[in-house]
Amino acid sequence: MMKILVLNCGSSSIKYKLFEMESKEVVAQGGVEKIGMKGSFLKFTLPDGQKVMLEGEILEHRAGIEYILGVLLSEKYGCIKSLDEIEAVGHRVVHGGERFNSSVLITDEVIDILNECIELAPLHNPPNLKGIYAIQELMPDTPQVSVFDTAFHQTMPDYAYMYGIPYSLYEKYGIRRYGFHGTSHRYVSARACEFLGVPYEEQRIITAHIGNGGSVTAIKNGKSVDTSMGMTPVEGLIMGTRSGDVDPGAVSYIMEKEHMGTNGISTLLNKFSGVLGISGISSDMRELEAAIKAGNKRAMLAMETYNYRIKKYIGSYAAALGGVDILVFTGGVGENQFVTRRDVCKNMEFMGIELDEELNASVRAKEIVISKPTSKVKVVIIPTDEELSIANDTIEILQKG
């Protein structure tokens, strides 16, 4: 029985899923949170759905992974007898720069390149690398695979990824659009075509991955041709705590007025902006909805701004693609929150989008068509599964040898 461990190592957290690959079943899942902080813990879900939380002093990523492996092996909560049962480990790696257009087996050379990519993603790549190093130490004979957020978007044409700044900055520092969430955009777009029974290589698809972070991607004939996130995951949509598009002139103005340095402005735009920043309430759409119901005006404004930005990206990508065949909603918000889907699709009949509003309001988190039969654009919900996609890539790379 072939098992694959998938790891998503963030700055202070590690999420994991262990897959049984014959059945594609998740046999264990959970995560470590608050690494290096007070009150760190490991939380996981047992096969019967029961949640368990174990506190522990988890000072760094290696300790977190050791803790996870310990639980997988434990008599009480475990599901494996030996680490040898884990055939390979697949990692979510955020930034692969221009060097990777698909998933790869991790070698010393790959690790060197990942280290070079740290400059492009200082918040994301270092913890990803820590996870890779920890597995090298704890399971030295187990192959590891790196699955990049950026890889799927490497097919973008140059005119879509260039910024309007001096070309020398692209040459010197690689400043360009890279795009993220590629594993999700690739998975849901392909899955939508399977579900609808149409050939992936012949569709114009817009995928809206709307979770805590969010991005919209234009996909033509199976290839990403544009995406809303940029050199970093802060561009594009308004997100839970990230600003999305802001006039660069406003950024330098804020820095001057508020006496902010580069760290200050980065924290402001990444952690205190977006839905949280506008509403002053929360980054979580469920809490925003509750506040709207209670009559909070700024919560309402945050929601409208958020939905409007998604609509604008869909309109611009329809232009980029020369029309749309399929519109996919995914991610925590895209799958669950019907209000966002409804408002984004409102008054879009001119471009062939006719949402079945009643159906839309009654469904969540399952594969379903939510457009009317007469709608030229098929609007679908496809729950994303980045971890399964990473596990599938990992197996594929192993089998290629």
Ligand SMILES: Nc1ncnc2c1ncn2[C@@H]1O[C@H](COP(=O)(O)OP(=O)(O)O)[C@@H](O)[C@H]1O
């Ligand atoms: N039932 C729901 N209704 C509305 N929004 C939801 C619901 N469940 C989750 N969300 C939203 O989805 C977000 C998490 O999305 P997710 O894709 O899981 O994020 P990430 O993977 O980036 O952490 C939450 O912050 C919340 O705003």
Ligand SMILES: CC(=O)OP(=O)(O)O
């Ligand atoms: C890369 C990235 O932005 O990921 P997330 O939106 O899941 O935080």
Ligand SMILES: [Mg+2]
């Ligand atoms: Mg996400």
